[in-house]
Amino acid sequence: MPVEAIASATGTTTMEITVSKAELLRELTATQGVVERKTTIPILSNYLFEAGGDKLSLTATDLDLSLRTSCNAKVKKEGACTIPARKLHDYVKLLPDADITIKLLENHWVSIRCGRSNTKMVGMARSNFPSLPAFPTAGVVKIPGQVLRSMIAKTGFAIASEESRYTLNGGLMVLKPESITMVATDGHRLSHVERPGEKFEGVSGEMKTLIPKKCMDELKSLLDSTDAEVIEFAKDESTLFFRIGQRLLTSRQLTGQFPNFEAVLPKDNNKSITLHGDELSQAISRVAQFADERSRAVRLKLEKGELKLSASSTETGESEDSLEIDYNGDALTIGFNAQYILDFLKAVGAGDVKLELKDAQSAGQLRPAEGEDYKYRYIVMPMRI
Amino acid sequence: MGFSDFHGNHDVVQRLREMLAHERLPQAVILAGPSGSGKYTLALMLAKAMNCLSTPTTDGLPDFCGKCSNCVRIAQSEDLDTRFAEAVEARENLRETDKKETRLFVQTHPDVLVIPPDPPQMMIKVDQVRRVIETIYYRPGDAKERVYIFTDSAFVKEAANSLLKVLEEPPEFATIFLLADNPGELLPTIRSRSMTVTLAALPAEAIEQYLAKHRPDWNPKQRALVARLSEGAVGRARSFDVAGYVAARAHALTILHTALRAADHSELFKITETYRAGAEGREKTEKLLRTLYSLLQDLMFLQSGTPELVRNVDIQPDLKKLAEAADFEWIAFAADRLAEVERGMRRNLLRSLSLDAFATALER
DSSP, X not given: OOHHHHHHHOOOSOOXXXXXXXXXXXXXXXXXXXXXXXXXXXXXXXXXEEEETTEEEEEEEXXXXXXXXXXXXXXXXXXXXXXXXXXXXXXXXXXXXXXXXXXXXXXXXXXXXXXXXXXXXXXOOGGGSOOOOOOOSSSOEEEEHHHHHHHHHHHGGGSOOOTTOGGGSEEEEEEETTEEEEEEEOSSEEEEEEXXXXXXXXXXXXXXXXXXXXXXXXXXXXXXXXXXXXXXXXXXXXXXXXXXXXXXXXXXXXXXXXXXXXXXXXXXXXXXXXXXXXXXXXXXXXXXXXXXXXXXXXXXXXXXXXXXXXXXXXXXXXXXXXXXXXXXXXXXXXXEEHHXXXXXXXXXXXXXXXXXXXXXXXXXXXXXXXXXXXXXXXXXXXXXX | OOGGGSOSOHHHHHHHHHHHHTTOOOSEEEEEOOTTSSHHHHHHHHHHHHHOSSOOXXXXXXXXXXXXXXXXXHHTTSXXXXXXXXXXXXXXXXXXXXXXXXXXXXXXXXTEEEEOOBTTTTBBOHHHHHHHHHHHTBOOSSSSSEEEEEOOSOBOHHHHHHHHHHHHSOOTTEEEEEEESOGXXXXXHHHTTSEEEEOOOOOHHHHHHHXXXXXXXXXXXXXXXXXXXXXXXXXXXXXXXXXXXXHHHHHHHHHHHHHHHOOOSHHHHHHHTTOOSHXXXXXXXXXXXXXXXXXXXXXXXXXXXXXXXXSOXXXXXXXXXXXXXXXXXXXHHHHHHHHHHHHHHHTTOOHHHHHHHHHHHTOO
16 A cells, blocks of 8 residues: 555544564664754654554655655554654664554653653644645656666766755756656756666656755665665656655755756867876876865866876965876867866766867866766866966 | 734735735735734734635635634744744754754744744844745745745844845745834845835724723723833733733832922832842833833823823823923933933943932932
8 A cells, every 4th residue: 555545544643553673763764864953843853653554654854855654564553643753763773673562642642662661752733744745646757766866876966055046956857758867057067967768658748857956865865775676756736756665755846947958068079088087086186185275276288198187276386197198189278176077077986088178268078988878978167277 | 713803004904915816915025013013913814815725805805714724834823932932942952063053943834934033142043044045946835825924123144135135036936024123124135125014003092992802801991001001012012011010100100209209218218129130120120111211201291281192091190290390301301310220220230229329319
């Protein structure tokens, strides 16, 4: 039975269940990312527990993001209650590996018994817990979990953290009948990854979705810890839904238009060099030690057969590294933020990368040299140095 | 339930509801008015009207039902003092490391966020505004409109500045209310980005009528007194501490009597002795000083031949006698001395002695 069906079946003021500690703790840990720590708002620091059939469903929310999950339980009395999230998690961690009995008492008190341990905590009225949107019945798209996970890893780091540029505070997911694309940018660099050759049923034309950063992070950690191969995605006017195994992540949608990123993808970068990812990453890390602390700018000098990397600042000194390359074109000097390049090299992993440039004023493009299953490109704006 | 429960300022409420009806309510609104004039009540009412599920209308204008799940949850924020105290307590119970970074909010409905000034400085802080900026671009879930209510105009400088951008261009589904006793306290750049709606002071008669309905436990004389002392603010009138005021006034009168009639000092000393050090003594002293000011003002009214403006109506004959003994110079002099006592209090002068000195200096 899907978790939301349990939720609607309950609504009484009694509840009594028995659940294994290991299973409960696993689900409590999975939801910790959503529970807000630093808040004084009661609904945000409580779990909603709902028992029905042979399942216990747990819900945590920070109002923008909510996560609902479930585990097996012996349900003696169906019902619902709320429990302070932090304390419960801390307490259950310390319990011995045995069955836990959770029972709702009067005035929102909840008793938790395990072996010879007995604890009571006070929750709040069930009705105060925000109602959660229901998973849509139509328009559900199945996405391979590992594909999505890898795409988030390849783009998530490029999302803006500046609060003023709110349309960039998320990644854009574009679903087409035969491909999935994810784009993220903070205005200085843009990460774009496309996976062709998939089949998405129920998608016609182009389906664009802006996924808030918080939701992407949570989604990634859920995908890290699941063995579900396929996740279900759906959305309605205000909410995004991701079903990963028995867990359901919902996020409210951000407003605003993601910028027209296609316009900034460079088309005629004709100076191309191939570099070894690790070597480049090490060289940049070394040189960047001597870059200006605020701008983190390093200079790339492209010459015949050699790429020279250098940085200097008045306080720390100057540093230069050079790499051997196969290049015969015109010389070119261009500046980049070292951190931006390192972020990409970290995401792309081992292997060769291609650096494609046009001139000192145009955006540079980085991509893995060998085309994998993903078309991955990373665009960095140059710096004047 | 509905806007009919809002007392006074009918025109202002009417205008706001007309704007709601035409979907022309600005997204940044400053609600100005003296404390107790109903700014917070009105802001919550508007939040309910925007989000009420049964969307009733009265007189052809949008209203709220007070019974649907949105109305009920928003209404839980009405008792701001209690919610605020709960939030403060919740913060006290957090881990030491989290305490410093946790800011106070009241949110009984997912889409309605109330931002009270953060203690101990009692100002709106930059982290509170940051939270507004972070959440405001999310589409509303349970409601149609996201509503943000800043309950005080005392902003930390950085907080006020960081609010500017979102105030200028909020998403189409969000409305921000800024409540201010004195809108002049807000940055000019905030004021220029918002529409100011002022709740005016109500005439004493209107408040008397209101009190007759809501405070039947008071006798008409008390109601008349409170109506005049509440400076036109319904909220202040409703929760007025009559007994406390009358006690403070008895003391204030004794001080003035001693000064004007050069009576025996023993009674004066007996009174001033009770103004001790500590927080309780400070509150009591402040109350006495405020009362003294109001009595001096009344004496001035009597002196200048405008007895209809006198607030302490119940002791008018007594005041008349006092007014006959005093003249304009004396009243002005007394007000000056009173200001001096007030300054002294801030420097922690001994309360009883300051009051003695005040009373004896006024003797003629």
